[in-house]
Amino acid sequence: MDKKTVTTISYLSRLRIDKEKEEKIVQDLDNIIEFVDQLNDADTSDVEPLTNPLEKTAKTRSDQITAKNLKKELLEIAPSSNDDYFLVPRVVE
Amino acid sequence: MSWETVIGLEIHVQLSTKSKLFSGGSTEFGAESNTHVDLIDMGLPGVLPVANKEAFYKAIRFGLATGAKINQESSFDRKNYFYPDLPKGYQITQMTKPIVEKGSIKIATDESEKVINITRAHLEEDAGKSIHDLFEGKTGVDLNRAGTPLLEIVSEPEISNAKEAVAYFKAIRQLVTFLDICDGNMAQGSMRCDVNVSIRKSGDKKLGTRAELKNINSFKFIEKAINYEIDRQIRVIESGESVVQETRLYDSEKNETRSMRSKEEANDYRYFPCPDLLPVVISDKELKDIKNNLPELPEEKENRYISEIGLEESEAKIISSSKTMANMFEEASSKTDDAKLIAKWLVGDISALLNKDNIDIEESNLTPENFGKLIKRISDNTISGKIAKSVLEEIWESGSDVDEIIKTKGLVQIQDESILEEIAMKIVESNPDQVAAYKSGKDKLFGFFVGQVMKETGGKANPKSVNEILKKLLK
Numbered sequence: 001m002d003k004k005t006v007t008t009i010s011y012l013s014r015l016r017i018d019k020e021k022e023e024k025i026v027q028d029l030d031n032i033i034e035f036v037d038q039l040n041d042a043d044t045s046d047v048e049p050l051t052n053p054l055e056k057t058a059k060t061r062s063d064q065i066t067a068k069n070l071k072k073e074l075l076e077i078a079p080s081s082n083d084d085y086f087l088v089p090r091v092v093e
Numbered sequence: 094m095s096w097e098t099v100i101g102l103e104i105h106v107q108l109s110t111k112s113k114l115f116s117g118g119s120t121e122f123g124a125e126s127n128t129h130v131d132l133i134d135m136g137l138p139g140v141l142p143v144a145n146k147e148a149f150y151k152a153i154r155f156g157l158a159t160g161a162k163i164n165q166e167s168s169f170d171r172k173n174y175f176y177p178d179l180p181k182g183y184q185i186t187q188m189t190k191p192i193v194e195k196g197s198i199k200i201a202t203d204e205s206e207k208v209i210n211i212t213r214a215h216l217e218e219d220a221g222k223s224i225h226d227l228f229e230g231k232t233g234v235d236l237n238r239a240g241t242p243l244l245e246i247v248s249e250p251e252i253s254n255a256k257e258a259v260a261y262f263k264a265i266r267q268l269v270t271f272l273d274i275c276d277g278n279m280a281q282g283s284m285r286c287d288v289n290v291s292i293r294k295s296g297d298k299k300l301g302t303r304a305e306l307k308n309i310n311s312f313k314f315i316e317k318a319i320n321y322e323i324d325r326q327i328r329v330i331e332s333g334e335s336v337v338q339e340t341r342l343y344d345s346e347k348n349e350t351r352s353m354r355s356k357e358e359a360n361d362y363r364y365f366p367c368p369d370l371l372p373v374v375i376s377d378k379e380l381k382d383i384k385n386n387l388p389e390l391p392e393e394k395e396n397r398y399i400s401e402i403g404l405e406e407s408e409a410k411i412i413s414s415s416k417t418m419a420n421m422f423e424e425a426s427s428k429t430d431d432a433k434l435i436a437k438w439l440v441g442d443i444s445a446l447l448n449k450d451n452i453d454i455e456e457s458n459l460t461p462e463n464f465g466k467l468i469k470r471i472s473d474n475t476i477s478g479k480i481a482k483s484v485l486e487e488i489w490e491s492g493s494d495v496d497e498i499i500k501t502k503g504l505v506q507i508q509d510e511s512i513l514e515e516i517a518m519k520i521v522e523s524n525p526d527q528v529a530a531y532k533s534g535k536d537k538l539f540g541f542f543v544g545q546v547m548k549e550t551g552g553k554a555n556p557k558s559v560n561e562i563l564k565k566l567l568k
Binding site (some may be wrong): 054059070089090 | 110111112116117118119125126128131132135143144145146147148149166168173175176177189190203223224225227228230231232233234235236259326340361363366370371372373374
């Protein structure tokens with residue numbers, strides 16, 4: 001783990017990391033990874049990867065429309081919206 | 094230096110379910126903005142997605158029709174990225190265990206036939222829509238489309254040029270419409286495609302660095318974008334530089350591709366199994382039911398039209414090539430005994446009108462009932478083929494009933510031979526010079542007399558009767 005990796009991860013996850021904390025975070029993450037890395041000592045060559053700890057399969061739905069029109073309510077709880085759309089800072093392609 | 098092109102396509106097919114992949118929100122196209130948004134589509138905290146079984150059934154139909162392996166247990170993963178039209182901050186997709194793997198499809202270009210292998214086809218949710226040009230300094234977001242089920246079909250990099258890429262796309266479109274899993278409507282974005290293009294020296298084994306062209310939604314643009322991109326990559330390499338692996342946007346107005354570098358640095362999706370969703374299992378019985386209910390596919394239709402109905406191969410090919418055309422043929426045929434005549438009109442006059450207006454037969458005013466009736470009126474000699482053409486044109490414009498048009502315009506064919514004889518006699522008498530010339534050996538003038546009778550009757554004479562009568566009179 002180095003500073004550059006931490007910067008990349010913080011950008012990808014949109015989490016701002018204060019400059020003065022960077023050093024400590026690198027150290028913390030290193031410790032966490034080292035701890036979790038112990039798992040690599042277990043021999044898993046004969047084990048199927050686990051997709052979910054609940055050893056069950058999904059209940060599914062039939063193809064029915066059940067949603068109500070919540071346009072007004074949903075737009076209201078957004079940080080920024082007008083009568084028709086959620087509004088976000090301009091995303092330029 | 095000669096170059097070889099390697100192309101792979103990722104086609105996103107919107108599955109025609111009524112509700113979304115993980116919520117009971119409607120997938121209706123063109124609804125008022127943000128009216129089909131469920132709490133799950135919004136990604137509000139505390140909600141749980143529940144998979145729509147119908148989306149799996151539709152994906153399996155595609156898998157079976159392409160001879161693929163169906164994974165009866167498949168699971169979902171999260172693909173993480175931030176974009177405003179993706180409310181959760183991740184897209185639910187199938188990375189490790191897709192529902193469909195290892196299929197193939199036959200494509201045909203003018204030059205050759207070829208089989209393209211399909212690496213995988215997996216289910217995933219669509220994003221919403223961003224509107225960039227409506228609000229000063231802001232982007233508007235409409236989440237109606239968020240959560241709509243997509244089947245992403247990934248081909249092997251086995252496509253060698255732009256024409257093959259178009260043929261592949263067309264083959265997939267034909268298949269998904271026949272399977273009734275997607276409406277195939279490109280203008281509404283029901284099918285979109287990303288194209289991976291790379292070039293290498295002819296004979297090289299190793300693949301070159303590829304560029305990904307994003308979100309192309311018409312046959313024409315697929316071809317143009319690929320051809321532009323091939324030329325660009327050759328220019329780059331021949332000038333001594335190297336192709337950068339990147340995403341490029343095709344600009345149809347300028348006919349060029351350009352880099353979308355801004356997005357590139359974030360291209361690390363950190364996939365992991367979606368903890369909100371358990372693996373979905375399809376039972377043997379479900380799989381068998383889907384298999385037993387697969388609709389007839391284009392090739393099967395074509396063969397049946399030839400062997401059972403007796404159509405020409407070329408006719409059978411054209412009619413079976415599109416679902417709506419085949420539907421029209423089958424429904425209209427059920428209303429008359431003359432399927433061959435139906436086919437002739439479909440391939441001939443009707444195709445010409447469709448091409449002229451650049452529309453699908455489904456969008457025209459012609460219904461199978463009315464079309465069947467038109468053919469019936471030709472077979473029972475109510476109208477001549479020539480009059481039928483003008484009746485068809487009238488239907489094309491107004492959609493009016495065939496019998497109604499024939500009645501109000503007085504188009505019923507003159508069957509009474511005595512009337513035709515009278516008219517023919519008059520024509521012969523008033524053109525003595527032509528009669529003399531004809532009798533002296535100018536056989537071609539026969540057509541002149543036929544034409545005059547037809548003109549006099551407004552095209553309503555039965556041409557066969559006219560020929561016989563004139564032959565008698567001019568002997």
